[in-house]
Amino acid sequence: MKNAGTNFRHLYYFWVVAKEGSITRAAERLGLAVQTVSSQIALLEQSLGKSLFTQQGRRLVLSDAGELARTYADQIFLLGEQMQDALDQSSTLRTRLSVGISDSLPKLTAYRLLEATTQLATPVRLVCYEDQYEALLADLALHKLDVVLTDRALPTGSTLRVFSHLLFESEMTVVGTAALAQIHSPDFPKNLNGAPFLLPTRNNALRLKIDEWFELQGVHPDVVGEFEDNALLNTFGRRGLGLFFAPAALASDLAEQLQAVLVGRVPQVREQFYAISNERKIQHPAVEAILASMHQDG
Known part of the structure; x- marks a missing residue:
């Protein structure tokens, strides 16, 4: 026998629990007693004829049916x-x-x-x-x-x-503080051997292109830091801890906000957005x- 229709209040309680990962946290968010939320989800499971959660130790985990239900609840x-x-x-x-x-x-x-x-x-x-x-x-x-x-x-x-x-796409540049630029700008890019560099981590789309360019140029930099967060990389660069790559299209912004000075252009490496x-x-x-x-x- 088909159920008479989904109770959307029960479904909403389920959705909040799924997002919070805990009936206790969901109850706090909803301003309800834990027992109330728990009983409403039990009624929803009864009406659907499916268990929406499984218990793994102290954690509440969505069942396969629960994952499917959450997908629809999201929408x-x-x-x-x-x-x-x-x-x-x-x-x-x-x-x-x-x-x-x-x-x-x-x-x-x-x-x-x-x-x-x-x-x-x-x-x-x-x-x-x-x-x-x-x-x-x-x-x-x-x-x-x-x-x-x-x-x-x-x-x-x-x-x-x-x-x-x-x-748009932009060729890349190597930039850094004025002090680093003064040291490494002459005879670019040969003068980058042993230069301190701040690079994106290897899961970044740009990193592979940078590594290939270093290899083609026969350059072996001193990688002093790798960053997933580009803003954090820029902050370290502004403090002079190393040279870093930046889109040429942002040259004026970089100069104004990071006091970044051009060390050299790298037209072989381009970044797409x-x-x-x-x-x-x-x-x-x-x-x-x-x-x-x-x-x-x-």
């Missing part, structure tokens, strides 16, 4: 949030843009890409999330995000129905503005 309650956002926008006259920013994307680049959205006739309310590339693509596929900004294209053979849009969306044709006006701005600059 259901996200739509509810989007409806509330749309209603809020109707009164504030602001267009909401949910942006996923890859943690490998330089912060200055992210700002440059989003700058066009601040100049639209209709004001934009930016909601920015930073995470790993794969996690952002998953959120985009679930329509939690309007666009993902990243330094890599969609992998070949991906089953996700999302699409890459090349925004992409917008990834759910549609082949961009429809969100703020994302269209980003694309138009980049193509105009190019």
Whole structure:
């Protein structure tokens, strides 16, 4: 016998527990007693005829049925949030843009890409999330995000129905403090042998290109630091701990904000920047503005 229909209050309690990973934390968030939340989830499991959680030690883990239910709950309650956002926008006259920013994307680049959205006739309310590339693509596929900004294209053979849009590309430069530049600028790049360098970690799309360039030039740098967070790398670079690579397109920003001085240009190494969306044709006006701005600059 089919159930009479899903109780969405029960489903919402399940969703919060799944997100919090604990009935106790979910109860605190909901302002309810633990017993209340537990009993409501039990009723939901009874109506669905499936166990949504399993106990692993003291941890509450989603079962296979629970993972599937959470996927649908994500979409259901996200739509509810989007409806509330749309209603809020109707009164504030602001267009909401949910942006996923890859943690490998330089912060200055992210700002440059989003700058066009601040100049639209209709004001934009930016909601920015930073995470790993794969996690952002998953959120985009679930329509939690309007666009993902990243330094890599969609992998070949991906089953996700999302699409890459090349925004721009830039040759790279080697930069550093004035003191380091004075030492290592002459006879570039041969003078980089033994030079202190701050590099992205090896899971970064740019790192492989940098390593190949070093090898082709016969350069053996002294790698004093590797960073997943580009902002942290830049902070160490500003303090003079090493030379680092930066897009030539950001030269003026780097000089102003980091006091970074050009050591040498590396045209053989280029970095690409992409917008990834759910549609082949961009429809969100703020994302269209980003694309138009980049193509105009190019």
